[in-house]
């Protein structure tokens with residue numbers, strides 16, 4: 001499995017993310033809370049920019065796709081209809097020596113044995129028992145495990161339950177956002193101008209009782225998904241699926257600038273019974289190629305199940321041909337945290353400069369950069385420079401995410417902005433007072449040029465739009 005170089009090891013990314021205020025461990029002052037993370041001042045900007053880029057690409061650029069924001073809590077029957085109550089489970093084993101719990105499909109994968117979470121308890125027990133000598137506990141290295149049990153991932157709540165018995169009529173926190181799309185499909189169809197083929201997109205939190213979470217924000221128990229479900233004529237399913245696959249690949253390569261060699265397609269060999277085709281886009285994370293996003297052709301399973309359980313007709317009648325059918329669905333589904341980890345891994349560079357110096361530079365695409373422009377006075381003890389720099393900040397802040405800084409010398413302030421990925425820095429010096437121009441410095445080339453203050457907004461827009 002390909003690994004990143006030392007400079008982008010997972011430890012490097014984790015400590016960088018904390019040091020610069022991107023990602024914090026949840027409840028840290030209480031000793032932490034497993035598999036949950038918080039996003040700091042720069043992390044929330046990066047998350048918002050990732051969401052914005054996805055929404056632009058999936059909704060704004062697509063006349064055939066509309067948005068939705070469905071609630072986290074839904075009727076519990078939805079999770080029965082979807083198959084989550086009966087079948088949304090991972091195989092779990094416990095090390096008899098150190099009591100570390102692990103996902104059996106992951107242990108087997110690490111030992112080079114093919115298995116996946118969709119196998120039945122009997123199937124996976126059989127494979128596990130056959131290969132148990134090759135498998136080592138990731139914590140203590142021993143090979144002595146309990147029998148494999150399937151563990152349901154749905155997180156239960158006591159919402160609206162005043163009797164205190166959570167197992168009776170449990171209400172679930174959603175395990176994926178797309179169920180909210182399926183159950184609103186008819187509302188969207190009846191209230192908007194969409195006609196098949198069309199898509200519904202939404203972003204939002206999902207919750208899963210993940211057994212193991214050892215790879216930072218890659219797999220967490222609370223996370224945010226961005227999902228798009230595309231409703232198609234049954235005979236067009238595979239044709240539309242191929243188009244969606246290509247479109248989603250281009251989002252990562254062309255829109256987010258991720259290098260093609262760090263992405264690859266992974267075909268699912270063991271499909272669930274209703275699926276027509278399933279591929280994941282994998283990214284070369286610091287721990288090797290792993291799933292970034294799933295692009296799946298789901299047949300008519302989702303609408304058929306919800307029709308059956310809700311006793312509502314969810315079929316579609318073509319307005320021209322009058323043909324009636326249950327639409328098939330193709331989906332794209334990705335976690336924001338996985339994109340965030342991928343873009344940090346991709347962008348983080350320790351660079352050698354002339355004169356034996358070094359810098360850390362986060363070469364984020366400008367559309368994702370948390371801060372677009374930083375503005376400094378050359379000297380913080382010269383009130384006229386500080387005043388002018390603040391005037392420029394006040395002018396630009398309504399158009400771009402800007403940061404004003406007068407806390408260090410110029411070299412240090414440039415380095416700090418390089419490290420957080422700010423594409424442009426503006427310095428106000430004595431010449432600025434006479435000539436109404438400033439120095440604009442580019443993060444990547446480190447080249448500086450003089451720009452008239454009246455032309456700054458235009459210049460910045462061009463840079464951010466890649467002109």
Ligand code: GAP
Nearest residue numbers: 176178218219220223292293294333334335338
């Ligand atoms: N609706 C389909 C669905 O939810 P999934 O493969 O379970 O499919 C889709 O999840 C995407 O959601 C994954 O490719 C990943 O990006 C993200 N994801 C899933 N579980 C996650 C977790 N525990 N933590 C962070 N992201 C997760």
